[in-house]
Amino acid sequence: MGGTIIMKQKILQVQGLRKHFGKHGSMTKALDGMTFDVLEGEFLGIMGKSGCGKTTLLNCIATALKPTEGKILLNGEDIGGFDDRRLAEYRGSRIGYLYQDFELLDNLTGRENITLPLAIHGKEEGIEADRLPELVDYLEIREVLDKFPSQMSGGEKQRVAAARALIPDPGIVIADEPTGALDTENARALMQKLNGLNREFGRTILMVTHDAGAASYCSRILFMKDGYIFHELRREFPQESQKDYYERILAAMAQLGGSADVF
Numbered sequence: 001m002g003g004t005i006i007m008k009q010k011i012l013q014v015q016g017l018r019k020h021f022g023k024h025g026s027m028t029k030a031l032d033g034m035t036f037d038v039l040e041g042e043f044l045g046i047m048g049k050s051g052c053g054k055t056t057l058l059n060c061i062a063t064a065l066k067p068t069e070g071k072i073l074l075n076g077e078d079i080g081g082f083d084d085r086r087l088a089e090y091r092g093s094r095i096g097y098l099y100q101d102f103e104l105l106d107n108l109t110g111r112e113n114i115t116l117p118l119a120i121h122g123k124e125e126g127i128e129a130d131r132l133p134e135l136v137d138y139l140e141i142r143e144v145l146d147k148f149p150s151q152m153s154g155g156e157k158q159r160v161a162a163a164r165a166l167i168p169d170p171g172i173v174i175a176d177e178p179t180g181a182l183d184t185e186n187a188r189a190l191m192q193k194l195n196g197l198n199r200e201f202g203r204t205i206l207m208v209t210h211d212a213g214a215a216s217y218c219s220r221i222l223f224m225k226d227g228y229i230f231h232e233l234r235r236e237f238p239q240e241s242q243k244d245y246y247e248r249i250l251a252a253m254a255q256l257g258g259s260a261d262v263f
């Protein structure tokens, strides 16, 4: 008798996505036919050289840009068809966003920054009360809840930003170079937290990164070039160690991009 096959749900589906800037003579094909799914519970990485279209892709997913062609579906629903109310809900609570430079508001405390999405989107106090202590404990940010961003370290700021991304309980967290402004030690600490949120708490994460170390926490990595996916790596669980996976990522970067540090 065969084992049970568990079909994971597709949280995000990117289908034939194209984004062209400019007109015929001087057109840039920033996205040139991207198709991929992010499965429930997956930690998906996206890597690629500067200018390959990563930011354009995330901007389309965040609905800051309208694709020239193609669709993005969240839990099977085409986000291109959302009216204003559903778009606000999508941006505010169905996706969580983690930025490279934290994007905390300087005049709000850690606690106020974290709960801002709930205040903006009119969520009940109870939801916050339930989830906040667990996030605060897990992300080790209790000490900074009453501090302002200027009084926090980079690592603390990014963990506060992670709590803000997660407090509305989004279906997927989009992380755009989340370790880009952190030193090596803080980058590793953040990645361990994101890894735990994925493995222990089942959070689905889509992360763009230039950093092979950060990428080595991903269960799967898509490599982009000129607006399309041209390579994919998957960590072989459980037999492949993170170190061996890291070596494979470096090899792929070197092979595909010429040298690992150009990503």
Ligand SMILES: Nc1ncnc2c1ncn2[C@@H]1O[C@H](COP(=O)(O)OP(=O)(O)OP(=O)(O)O)[C@@H](O)[C@H]1O
Pocket: 021, 022, 028, 029, 030, 048, 049, 050, 051, 052, 053, 054, 055, 056, 057
């Ligand atoms: N608003 C725009 N108008 C015209 N061209 C654009 C615009 N935004 C991006 N591009 C072009 O689209 C391509 C992809 O840009 P994008 O910012 O998505 O790349 P990226 O992979 O995020 O780069 P980086 O890693 O440097 O942030 C580039 O050639 C860029 O010059």
